[in-house]
Amino acid sequence: MELARLSSKGQITVPIEIRKKLNLKEGDKVLFFEEDGKIVVANASLMAFKELQSSMMGEAEKQGFKSDNEINEYVKEIRKELWEKKYENND
The missing domain is CATH 2.10.260.10 (Pemi-like Protein 1; Chain: D)
Structure with a gap:
């Protein structure tokens, strides 16, 4: 106490x-x-x-994800797309 x-x-x-x-x-x-x-x-x-x-x-299952690994791979893919979009014109 x-x-x-x-x-x-x-x-x-x-x-x-x-x-x-x-x-x-x-x-x-x-x-x-x-x-x-x-x-x-x-x-x-x-x-x-x-x-x-x-x-x-339960939202991941509703979206069709079957494992944590699938979710992690999807997040990596989205991050990569956002990074490329943000820096594509900054050569």
Whole structure:
């Protein structure tokens, strides 16, 4: 259990062990929300990533991809096309 003191401006310093567990770095945003009657503190970026990941679940299969390798090869192909398009006139 960690303890923090609230300043007159409503600010707290997140204890180092909690920052480590949440993988928080200077400038990161912290999310507060209520869950089962408790206030939860979370790394906002990680929560957004997890939400995106959850919403994308099953989309690759819907597009006809059968393996992670197929997806990786498709991404490489798209990146190559974008690179060539961006730099084709910069000889």
